[in-house]
Amino acid sequence: MAEHSDGAIRGILFDVDGTLVDTNYLHTLAWWQAFRRFGHDVPMASIHRTIGMGGSTLIEHLIGEDRDTDQDETLKDTHGALFSAQWPALRAFDGAADLLRHSAQQGLAVVLATSASEEELRVLRQVIDADDAITGATNATDTGISKPAPDILEAAMKVADLTPQDTLFIGDAVWDVIAANKLGIPTICVTTGGTSEAELREAGAVEVYKDVRTLLNAAAAGKLHGLQHRSEGNNR
Structure with a gap:
């Protein structure tokens, strides 16, 4: 080095x-569930490859620039709530x-x-x-x-x-x-x-x-x- x-x-x-x-895989699952709740069928494999990006960048990368951006904050909040349910297992x-x-x-x-x-x-x-x-x-x-x-x-x-x-x-x-x-x-x-x-x-x-x-x-x-x-x- x-x-x-x-x-x-x-x-x-x-x-x-x-x-x-x-x-990382808990984040992947939480994002997958959040996307599905808002009608976005995004494969887990695609989500996993974006883990490490911030939420807004991840959303744009996965569902595109032409998405309803008014949904972004709700998507992030939903992901956060779903992920928080896993905190005791971390x-x-x-x-x-x-x-x-x-x-x-x-x-x-x-x-x-x-x-x-x-x-x-x-x-x-x-x-x-x-x-x-x-x-x-x-x-x-x-x-x-x-x-x-x-x-x-x-x-x-x-x-x-x-x-x-x-x-x-x-x-x-x-x-x-x-x-x-x-x-x-x-x-x-x-x-x-x-x-x-x-x-x-x-x-x-x-x-x-x-x-x-x-x-x-x-x-x-x-x-x-x-x-x-x-x-x-x-x-x-």
Whole structure:
């Protein structure tokens, strides 16, 4: 993986859905049900491929620009209500909390970069159970245009006073990589969101791991240079 020129990464932005918490297929089902309630028969496979986009972008991508846009907010609210019914079943991926703590122990800022609602973010943080390692987080009120636009990442960097040159992003979707690429931020991906390694690498991911635990093991072994050299960069 390519390092920044001085090797001093100061912070890591973490996508949450599909990266730290196992939610992508639950989101897919909730969107499928929401679309059906409003007369849109959208295949689940098509929906899954858009998970990682923000709600408005996802809706436009799936049912087109010529849709009744007055329906968008109701569709998003319906998806949110259906997804919230699954909150008691949410689980963090194995190693998610450990990865955040490992990153914090290296002196890195840890920022959750999500466009989830404030209430949903609260639930996700409880599920991850690593608030002691989290510097800050974004939510829907902090962001403008959703991924694949880079607004969410720009808002997340502001939380910890980061720049693209001293930031890494960890995500699971092609849309994560595209958004980060627009800012020049390198992205490490996991495949736990259901997107293949080949697709993630084609989008521009610099490293891809099968899951968070495997990524953490690589970091602990010193194989992720962005995580490895923070303290060295501080001492220069």
